[in-house]
Amino acid sequence: MRSPYFDDGHREFRAEVRAFLTAEVMPYAAGWEERDTVPAHVWKQFGERGLLGLLHPRAVGGGERDLFTSVVFLEELGRTGFGGLRAAVSVHAYMATQYLSMVGGQELCGAYLVPAVRGESLAALAITEPGAGTDLSGLGTTAVREGDRFMVTGTKSMVSNGMTADFFVTAVRTGPVTGGPRGTTGLSLLVIDAGLPGVGRAGRRTLGWRSAGTATVTFDAVRVPAGGLIGRLDHGFYYLMRGLQMERLVAATLAVGGMDRTLDELRAFLRARDVGGDALARKQALVHRVADLATDLAAARQLVHHTAWLFGQGELPAVECSMAKLHTTELACRLADTALQLQGSHGYLESSFAARAQRDARAATIAAGPSEVMRDVIGRAVLNRPAPGAGPAART
Numbered sequence: 001m002r003s004p005y006f007d008d009g010h011r012e013f014r015a016e017v018r019a020f021l022t023a024e025v026m027p028y029a030a031g032w033e034e035r036d037t038v039p040a041h042v043w044k045q046f047g048e049r050g051l052l053g054l055l056h057p058r059a060v061g062g063g064e065r066d067l068f069t070s071v072v073f074l075e076e077l078g079r080t081g082f083g084g085l086r087a088a089v090s091v092h093a094y095m096a097t098q099y100l101s102m103v104g105g106q107e108l109c110g111a112y113l114v115p116a117v118r119g120e121s122l123a124a125l126a127i128t129e130p131g132a133g134t135d136l137s138g139l140g141t142t143a144v145r146e147g148d149r150f151m152v153t154g155t156k157s158m159v160s161n162g163m164t165a166d167f168f169v170t171a172v173r174t175g176p177v178t179g180g181p182r183g184t185t186g187l188s189l190l191v192i193d194a195g196l197p198g199v200g201r202a203g204r205r206t207l208g209w210r211s212a213g214t215a216t217v218t219f220d221a222v223r224v225p226a227g228g229l230i231g232r233l234d235h236g237f238y239y240l241m242r243g244l245q246m247e248r249l250v251a252a253t254l255a256v257g258g259m260d261r262t263l264d265e266l267r268a269f270l271r272a273r274d275v276g277g278d279a280l281a282r283k284q285a286l287v288h289r290v291a292d293l294a295t296d297l298a299a300a301r302q303l304v305h306h307t308a309w310l311f312g313q314g315e316l317p318a319v320e321c322s323m324a325k326l327h328t329t330e331l332a333c334r335l336a337d338t339a340l341q342l343q344g345s346h347g348y349l350e351s352s353f354a355a356r357a358q359r360d361a362r363a364a365t366i367a368a369g370p371s372e373v374m375r376d377v378i379g380r381a382v383l384n385r386p387a388p389g390a391g392p393a394a395r396t
């Protein structure tokens with residue numbers, strides 16, 4: 001479908017990315033899922049094509065491309081239908097390294113962001129802990145300043161890329177929580193090199209997102225150079241609040257690409273499957289279900305593109321990011337569930353595209369903020385909006 005957001009350059013880029021993913025990723029990605037890892041040479045292939053630094057500045061080897069170039073890339077990455085791969089790549093290229101671009105100094109970017117953009121060094125984002133996920137005020141991993149180092153102690157859970165990361169962008173407590181039980185002061189972001197003594201990791205087998213190398217990461221009195229601090233001390237919460245909007249937009253864009261794949265596969269199955277002398281694709285009950293899903297997907301895509309457009313204008317559209325993430329990731333669950341049902345017993349095989357889509361879709365309604373939190377953000381914004389005529393018009 002033609003769209004006002006994409007020009008010929010974007011369309012050419014889409015064709016290039018799709019050709020690369022079709023040739024170099026699709027034939028092998030199922031094997032990576034079995035081994036729960038994306039091999040090192042694949043990261044280099046992404047890096048050589050500039051796909052790990054589309055938004056990062058040219059000074060660090062990035063492409064400094066517009067946001068819709070990333071939308072194209074993420075939709076195509078989603079379209080592979082491999083949730084673990086898309087989590088691994090997006091956590092590296094957009095979620096963890098964005099903080100280095102945002103507020104990391106020249107030295108830190110030179111040491112970590114430059115090799116990350118090339119695909120020579122792998123990044124993970126370590127925020128969640130066994131005792132605190134959505135509630136950032138509950139984070140307990142401490143970083144205590146001792147001379148020219150921070151002494152870091154704590155445990156991070158559900159770290160995507162955790163098993164293979166070369167460094168962790170880590171949320172640490174550097175000061176007390178003030179301002180009540182949901183206070184958000186005293187958090188900082190620190191780059192922790194995975195090779196430092198005291199860093200441990202243990203793989204976790206997850207329902208979906210296989211090949212993302214999910215791990216529990218422990219820091220046992222790790223002595224981290226003070227230069228690893230990203231931005232300013234105790235400003236971590238503010239950086240995370242900005243970064244989380246990007247995470248949600250990325251999650252929504254990947255979900256749209258993933259749904260394209262699921263719908264393509266479903267369409268092929270329904271056209272090929274003959275039941276009682278007629279293709280399933282000719283049964284009106286199924287035609288209508290596909291029509292509803294395709295319509296929901298078209299609407300979801302427009303919401304994502306509109307949100308990306310707002311982002312690209314320099315806004316931080318937190319409500320739209322939450323709406324886009326909520327709507328697309330929940331729709332992806334419904335679409336995967338329907339695809340499985342309409343494939344009958346073929347869909348119930350663990351190896352079916354629908355089963356994988358279902359396993360992967362479930363992760364996305366939790367990671368980067370569960371649906372309940374998205375509804376909280378949206379609901380509060382709607383209810384607190386000024387009444388019509390009571391002031392400047394609220395953005396819709």
Ligand SMILES: Cc1cc2nc3c(=O)[nH]c(=O)nc-3n(C[C@H](O)[C@H](O)[C@H](O)COP(=O)(O)OP(=O)(O)OC[C@H]3O[C@@H](n4cnc5c(N)ncnc54)[C@H](O)[C@@H]3O)c2cc1C
Nearest residue numbers: 125126127128132133134158159160363366367368370372
């Ligand atoms: C596959 C996967 C990959 C992940 N990758 C990473 C990663 O790379 N790095 C990282 O740091 N984290 C990662 N996470 C963790 C993820 O960000 C957290 O799971 C998420 O923030 C929720 O935190 P929690 O699991 O501790 O749930 P909790 O905070 O304990 O919440 C449990 C449930 O309670 C409900 N809930 C929570 N808060 C509210 C609220 N305010 N109102 C109403 N209901 C609420 C929701 O249903 C939520 O699912 C990943 C998670 C998954 C599933």
